[in-house]
Amino acid sequence: MIDKHSLEIRYTKSLDAFFKGGQEKALDEVSELGKEIVTSRLGPDVILDIHSAAIKELTNISDPIAASRLVVGANEVLVSSLMGYAMYYYSFMDMLDVETKKCEAAQAELADERNKLKEKTDELKQANQELMKLDYMKSMFIASTSHELRTPLNSIIGFSSILLEGWIGELNMEQKEQLQLIHVAGKQLLALIADIIDISKIEAGKLEKDIQEFSLKEVIDEAVYTVKNNNDEKGLDLKLEVEDITITSDRRRLLQSLLNLLSNASKFTDKGMITLHAKTINSMVNISVTDTGIGIMPDDIPKLFAPFVRLESSLSAKTSGIGLGLYLTKKLTEDVLGGTVEVTSVYGTGSTFTLNIPVKLEIPDKAGELK
Numbered sequence: 001m002i003d004k005h006s007l008e009i010r011y012t013k014s015l016d017a018f019f020k021g022g023q024e025k026a027l028d029e030v031s032e033l034g035k036e037i038v039t040s041r042l043g044p045d046v047i048l049d050i051h052s053a054a055i056k057e058l059t060n061i062s063d064p065i066a067a068s069r070l071v072v073g074a075n076e077v078l079v080s081s082l083m084g085y086a087m088y089y090y091s092f093m094d095m096l097d098v099e100t101k102k103c104e105a106a107q108a109e110l111a112d113e114r115n116k117l118k119e120k121t122d123e124l125k126q127a128n129q130e131l132m133k134l135d136y137m138k139s140m141f142i143a144s145t146s147h148e149l150r151t152p153l154n155s156i157i158g159f160s161s162i163l164l165e166g167w168i169g170e171l172n173m174e175q176k177e178q179l180q181l182i183h184v185a186g187k188q189l190l191a192l193i194a195d196i197i198d199i200s201k202i203e204a205g206k207l208e209k210d211i212q213e214f215s216l217k218e219v220i221d222e223a224v225y226t227v228k229n230n231n232d233e234k235g236l237d238l239k240l241e242v243e244d245i246t247i248t249s250d251r252r253r254l255l256q257s258l259l260n261l262l263s264n265a266s267k268f269t270d271k272g273m274i275t276l277h278a279k280t281i282n283s284m285v286n287i288s289v290t291d292t293g294i295g296i297m298p299d300d301i302p303k304l305f306a307p308f309v310r311l312e313s314s315l316s317a318k319t320s321g322i323g324l325g326l327y328l329t330k331k332l333t334e335d336v337l338g339g340t341v342e343v344t345s346v347y348g349t350g351s352t353f354t355l356n357i358p359v360k361l362e363i364p365d366k367a368g369e370l371k
Helices: 004-019 023-039 045-058 064-164 173-203 216-226 228-234 251-267 298-303 325-336
Strands: 211-215 237-242 246-250 273-281 284-291 340-346 350-358
Touching: 064 173, 173 325, 211 216, 216 228, 216 237, 216 251, 216 273, 228 237, 228 251, 246 251, 246 350, 251 273, 251 284, 251 325, 251 350, 325 340
Parallel strands: 237 273
Antiparallel strands: 211 246, 273 284, 284 350, 340 350
16 A cells, blocks of 8 residues: 555656646646555545645745646646546446445355255255164164074084084984084184174174273283184194283273184185284284285275175185174274274285284273273
């Protein structure tokens, strides 16, 4: 914005030039000056003020008649500056009026779009609530149905075990083989149902945590012992590098996650070894399971933790499962153990799955706050 003093100087120079014969140029200059006064948001009274100041400076002569002639001649300059101001002012106001109308139209359109967006948001909220309700009902249905299936399954497993142990008489080889298939299939189905129940409870927010202090090494040793027979049958070496520390977490769910990772490593490794590292990094426990198996293609890694996904490989047909193990492991790690699960893999070389969980998982009180 220009200041009043600089306007006075410029106006005085133009007026002086007018008196010295440069009328046309002087009139153009003061007309432009009038426009600048409009854009500087100054009123027309400023033109009168600077005109008076310029006249006072240029008519400082003793002859009053000569001075009055100068004043009369200067009126043409004043009128030109006022005309420049007026013309630009009204042009500016017309332009401002047009822009104001455009802004009002844009604001009305924006308000309309905002209302439409609010309506869509409300619809999405309602749809989301309905989906959450349906998802909850689905989880409850699956959990209820799974519980109903466990009773007859336990009977099948129990009776087949009695028959295999010869409690009601000796069996021939073919009978034993068929009963063994029934027994193993029953156990696999029972484990699958247990996984489905756990997933349903997690998704419904009903899975309770059992947080306690325990030895990390003891849990790892238990998991390793459980999968030992599978590793021995395939001739796989198992190397452990574990810190003997006490942690506070959900022991059962950590064991369940470790079993899933070790079982997968055993399933998809034909030869070589499996290595389990466990160490503390600041306030976190880092547990990694590395195998020398078939590895995973880079494009398949994002699919690993989705439910009911089994990646195609040379070992897929030879291994059991329906693709819930890693999904459940991820849910347990994040929602129960308060950690994360990561994977790195080189196709044809092997994979590493890593759990990162707190050394001390904070226990929520009855109000749901951590303590």
